[in-house]
Amino acid sequence: MIVAVVSGLGFGLSLIxxxxxxxxxxxRQGLRREYVAAIVLVCTASDAVLISAGVGGLGALVEAAPVILTVARLAGAAFLLGYAVLAARRALRPGALTATVGGAAAAAPAVLASCLALxxxxxxxxxxxxxxxxSVASAHGSLRWWFGLGAAIGSAIWFxxxxxxxxxxxxxAHRGTTWRVLDAGIALIMLGSATTLLLGLR
Structure with a gap:
């Protein structure tokens, strides 16, 4: 049991x-100290649900119905491109940068919605x-749920x-240059992720 949990923890961390x-x-939200606990909870709970689905055998359904991933790729790419534009705007426009450094916190629903979408x-x-x-959990037979638990723990630790x-x-975080560089990096990451998703449609 312990071996299965540790194996799941290590495998889960290697993925995320x-x-x-x-x-x-x-x-970025951690640096801004905005709704960090809620975001960590959303990410951890989401991974726990998805891991449970995988251990329960949903992976076979996903592989058998590629249209699910195709729809997810298109929706995900559109969202990531939009987020990349917003991040690039914050990095390039001094006004947006000032608001990011010392401005009021963004609305919780919008932040959590972005977290769920990502x-x-x-x-x-x-x-x-x-x-x-x-797939890996299935190799542990009757201990597969312990493996899944380890993977979920790894996710919680990381986030x-x-x-x-x-x-x-x-x-x-109090330096304007830090946010400019961070948002520029985020824009590139989002753009790269969106491009990868679109290329995967071929």
């Missing part, structure tokens, strides 16, 4: 510890959590560390 659209969003409109999330985790750990960089 990467610079992607969702992680970039969590990092999570559920990303087909890579389904491939990683539902298909890959589900908590990323969201709450970002405050350690708070001295940098």
């Amino acid at each position: 510890v990467a610079i992607g659209a969702q992680n970039a969003f969590v990092l 999570t559920w409109l990303n087909p890579h999330v389904y491939l990683d959590t539902v298909v890959l985790v589900g 908590s560390a990323l969201g709450f750990g970002a405050r350690l960089l708070s001295p940098l």
Whole structure:
């Protein structure tokens, strides 16, 4: 049992510890200290649901119905492109940058909606959590749910560390240049992710 949990934890971390659209969003909100707990909870709970679906056998359905991933790719690419434009605008326009550094917090519904979209409109999330985790978990037989638990714990650890750990960089958050560079990087990440999704349609 312990081996299955540890294996799931390691495998889960190996899938999510990467610079992607969702992680970039969590990092940015962590630096701004806006709704961090809610965002970490949304990301962790979403992964737990998807991992459970994969361990339960939903991965076979996803693989058998590629149209699901096609729709997710199109919707995800459209959202990521829009977010890339907003991030680029913040990086390029001094007015938007000033608002980002010291302005009022964004509305909670809008922030959480963006978090949900970045999570559920990303087909890579389904491939990683539902298909890959589900496939590897099945190799553990009766211990597959313990493997899934380990993967979910890994997700919780990562998002908590990323969201709450970002405050350690708070001295940098008071510099306009930091936000300009961060938003420029986020724009490139979102653009790259959207391009990858569209290329995957071929």
